[in-house]
Amino acid sequence: MNEDKERQNRFAADIMLGKLVKWLRVLGFDARTMLLANRAVIESLLCGGAIPVTRREKFRDIEGVVFIRSDHHFEQLMELISLVSISREEVRLFSRCILCNAGLDPIAREAVSGAVPDYVFETASDFRKCPECGRVYWPGSHRRRMIEQLESLTGWGLKEGEKGGAE
């Protein structure tokens, strides 16, 4: 399942896995939700090079499908990391929009005036904007909490990746 590491994985998760998808996007992975209702959908995803992610028993034996057992999103994330052999080096923390999966663009401080709270405008740097929905992202306490949750979960050191895309 992981012979194709030069290209980034594209995950297509069943709609019931929305929280897992959110955390995959936090880590910078291309992840979408869709209704994986039948075998034809699964097979067309596989043909297109995407990785179907599902908890439906009826698909668990299809080659290339990531079958998730847990019903908790953090356990699901660890299952997926293990099954797909994701490594720390592939993580691009906060490089994608959590809402719509698009890659974020760097944006100058002057351009976010009025679009973020005043104290953020005064204190934060490294603003990024979603080209799809226009949401602006910046480092802050909310982000630090997410990093801490991910670090305790995965055992990876992620703090140095908070700025500049986790290189």
Ligand SMILES: [Zn+2]
């Ligand atoms: Zn967006």
